Amino acid sequence: MQKLGMGQAVNQALREEMHRDPNVFIAGEGVGVSIHLNPMFPTHGLLEEFGPGRVKDTPVSEAAIAGLAVGAAEAGLRPVVEIMFNPFFTLASDMIVNHAAKLRYLSGGKSTFPLVVRMKSGAGFGAGCQHSHNLEAWAAHCPGLKVVMPATAADAKGLLKSAIRDDNPVIFIEHMGLYFAPMPVPENDYLTPIGQAEVKRPGTDVTVVTWSGMLGVAMAAAEKLAQEGVSVEIVDLRTLVPLDKETILTSVAKTGRLVVLHEATRTGGFGGEIAAVVMEEGFNLLKAPLRRVTGPDIPVPASPPLERFYIPDDEQLITAIKEIL
């Protein structure tokens, strides 16, 4: 099986979908001629392959990029637009929150908006808080948007292909930390369903629910705990909206314990939503109080020791697990 970074997997998904469907086009700042002449980046080489008619470099105009997607999607195209970094979602948010997400509802179901907004996210690059800020909970809080955050390159390919074929607006968040780590990716055309979590590691003592860049942290913690005889089951959400409650509750029924792990800040984070779902629908399954391991309630700092402090690590997860064992 080929081994690809997540950026390359995204690239393959875009290439395959653009070949499959002439209505698919991509747009964004530097999606064609990029400052990064780097094959590990998601849109590398697509301008050469598909030409400037379908690979649209835009001015630095997030509202216009998102508006382009909304208008074009309503007309039956399938735009995949890039908002360079997750914090720049704020600049595109009127188009995404008030329009992409709501216009179907406001039309009484007459119009559909099959668009994908791709964004890079994740701390760990010393870029500071205006480039590193995970805002998935904002998007998930907005009815009408699907929110996808793959943790593996294989899922990124399959989920992006599903997102492009989905008739709804999909927010697709890629963790930059996964762009450069080669992972196995099937070479064939396959779809990973949106809305299905996956048990990435089976276990019996505690469930860790996580997504995106934190899957690696969870795997490392599980490996260490296995040496001590603790069996950790890891559920990778893959999609936040729609939320696969069943996989979470099935796992909690098996282990009786839950820790939610995410990189985003704690207050109002999506971990709170999962905790609430389990309290409401699976309280009797719990043998111990659940725990959240998250980024602290601070903007992501730039200095390496400060940034490392920000990002949840396997030791924090192990501590939280041990508290409830």
Added chain:
Amino acid sequence: MKISAEKQKEMLWTMLLSRHFEDELTELCKIEGKIPGMMILSTGQEAVGSGACAALEPEDVIITNHRSHNHLLAKGADPNTLMAEIYCKRTGCNKGKSGTLHLAVPEVNAPCTSTVVGAGPPIAVGRAFAQQYKGEQRVTVCFFGDGAAAEGSVHEAMNLAALWRLPVIFICENNVYAGAQRYEEHAPNPSMADRASAYAMPGEAVDGNDALAVYQAVREARERALAGEGPSLIECRTYRCRGHGEADPQHYQPKEEIRAWKEKCPIPRLRDDLLAQGLITAADVQAMDDRAEALVKEAVRFAEDSPYPSPEEALEDVFA
């Protein structure tokens, strides 16, 4: 450009229909509990939507804003389902989900009324991009107010549209007031049309109470767009005769100013022009007026007789 008699009559007709429709809404708003939510009217500004839409083909697209009734009726929206939607009834064009403010009528290529001021232009850019991408000989018209022009999104949209030579016609309906602020209190340049030069596109200011002038400017902009020459900006200078909404007492608008503009009403202006040209008779005008009145009465009857949606219908239409 010679404007056909048929087109001139069409403009008079959609203005009359629109005026009856909105005058009726003004009356209905006085009845407690009749119409839910806000009511924002374009009374006195009908020459803009009616003139612009007459210059379009059915397949052309309009993106409109909170002052949308005239634009939508002029584009051919059904008064019955429009009125029912304003009543928030199940038979409304959006099943009661949008109400008066967000009317979406995709069947007449009017897919979006955005009440977020300045949000229309980026969406119009997307719609026009799709027309260009598919190689359609179509244009998208975006109506926005002078107040909206202060939003950054309007700049972003014009910049991108001009850069990519998209078939968009930006129509700034300059009605002098943005909320309670007079034009000169929110815009430093007395000419909105001047902004076009910043994007190297044609910009023109027309008398927004002259439907024929609006028609002519839009028709020319449409021809340029179809020839691949990209977007245009047309500033239609008109006046907001009603308040920002029907609850607005217009205390900041001088009474004599309102009166003076009412005297410049676009409807008798076009009517008299048509009569002078001998294109219609007084009896024709009366017949049009009667028919518009009857259609609006019928629309009100349809809306009143229609049921509200059942509460659980609120859960429908979120996702495709």
